[in-house]
Amino acid sequence: MSNITKIKGLLVNQLTSKPIAISAIDFPTLRSMVKFTSREAQNYDPFVPIKDVSQVEKEVKNSYYQRLTNDKRVSNIYKFLLKEISNIYSSKTNALGSFPTSVIISLDLNQEFDTKKEYLEFIETAKKEEYIGAYYENFENNVELSVPDGKYGLIVDGQHRLMGMIKLYNDALNNSIKIGRKALTDEYPKLTNDLVLDYIKQFEFNCTILLGFDKWEQGKVFADVNFNQKPVNKSLYYDIFGSYPDPNKNDIFLSHMLAMHLNNNEDSVLKGFIKMLGSGKGYFSQAFFVEAILSHFRPKSIWASMPMDYLNDGDDYKILPKFFKSYFKATKEVFNEFWPKEDEDTSRKYPNILCKTTGMGALIKLIDPIYRKLKINADLKTISSGDLTTLLKSELEKAESKGKEFFSKEGDFSGSGSLGLQNKLYIELAKELGYIKK
Structure with a gap:
């Protein structure tokens, strides 16, 4: 199997039966380990005997809780990042390009191996599609996660922030940054695509990591954040x-x-x-x-x-x-x-x-x-x-x-x-x- 990504952080004590960690994760790492999902309407009839059980099982298995990303919100984050990169590059004191609230991600936990050595040995021989979860070690609330390479993390909250940055990263990589109809240098003469890339690669996200939460529990966290704290x-x-x-x-x-x-x-x-x-x-x-x-x-x-x-x-x-x-x-x-x-x-x-x-x-x-x-x-x-x-x-x-x-x-x-x-x-x-x- 491919390489292991190591993430260090702290376990936090909250009112949960499962562990939660906090960590600063840089953009390239976070981009490589999470996948974007959205909830889709299920098409089966719950009051009729199921003929194609496998199809219904597939629908339920792939039933997520995120809403579709909104293009306007992604575009606004894209513009915000460009403005703040320009501010920090120009040494302006009003550079406040931060995302202070956590991006919440969820990782499956491995429960099968007693030691990290056993886990790593299995990872080396496992097939690429055979994902067995992340492994974590706890040292007096200092946690170290071992996560197999691949898009195995689910974003519980923060899809728009990450999507906005990914769009900007891809445009910078292809020398195609646009602000409306304007090219990058028309709006920000001091910036270049390479400079934008450098800043993005160094950016760290404040992350809350839900460890071993199933989709129902993830959905509850998502609902608590989005329905109790902001309209959706x-x-x-x-x-x-x-x-x-x-x-x-x-x-x-x-x-x-x-x-x-x-x-x-x-x-x-x-x-x-x-x-x-x-x-x-x-x-x-x-x-x-x-x-x-x-x-x-x-x-x-x-x-x-x-x-x-x-x-x-x-x-x-x-x-x-x-x-x-x-x-x-x-x-x-x-x-x-x-x-x-x-x-x-x-x-x-x-x-x-x-x-x-x-x-x-x-x-x-x-x-x-x-x-x-x-x-x-x-x-x-x-x-x-x-x-x-x-x-x-x-x-x-x-x-x-x-x-x-x-x-x-x-x-x-x-x-x-x-x-x-x-x-x-x-x-x-x-x-x-x-x-x-x-």
Whole structure:
């Protein structure tokens, strides 16, 4: 196998069961050892027996937690670095070209060998693709890591900083640095590509290294940094925490599974309607849809017991995919005039609101009184999907005459999709269906 990179640092005591180290790692070393990843929407249906197990296993194995890098942020970091290189080269006292917050990276740990000697002997004979993790030695909290050459580190936080520097490094290497449309010497006459390269090669990143954290634990760290400390796409949050069962977040887990089912199942009228990870084609975001469903899993709500039933492989939760598919199928059949047409395949092309945030938000709220009423007279566990759709249609048809007023682009609720507007539409629907007195 190839060479070993040695990294020295300190172990830090935090509220974790696994070791965390801090270290200063120079740019060439960090660039060579980490790979860039991004989370992608999973395409399997969690409520249908899996035919191609290997494909699903591959999707789950390669399921990361990072968002895609943003070109504008990378470009801003690129420009920032150039400005600060110019400042330090010109000996200006306002040169502050630093990244004081840590780049957080994660390394797998080797648990198989008792001594470093055994580890190194195995590394020498191991195949290149046979990565067995890093080895670390601890001397009174001074840590030395031995990391096989290759892109085995995952960036938990700091992708944009490193990507900005890599872009600048590559452009300097190819004599192609640009600031907008200007060449390097037009903006910074004293700088050369070689000079920029020298500064970048010497740059050290302040790094926090998570040792032996699995992807779920890495995702939790990522979420803590990005959702508690700075704003980020909420759909990404729900996708991360909805992908693994966790006793403290089993409601998110179940909501995410339902969203995947409705978006991926061939028999779902909502197939392809959800913007998984918050972007791409679709009419409403994953974050909105998951949050709307979550309201029914709260204490005293209609499905309060379902998340734990699902987590414990019970039977009660199995009504949910059937109910949701029947409910939205009934909605489509009753209000078909306002359902997206084939050529209205994006939210911009689709003029009505039935399948946008306002309409969907009101319809999901409406599930509560409809479900409570239906379960009094029907066994919703054993009822067929067809019969359930018929029952739901008989309820929704009471509001069919108000379809234009409720769901068209000219109607009273065509607007921004705010929670207030969703609630107003829900109230009017509930009145029309007889769940609230007029």
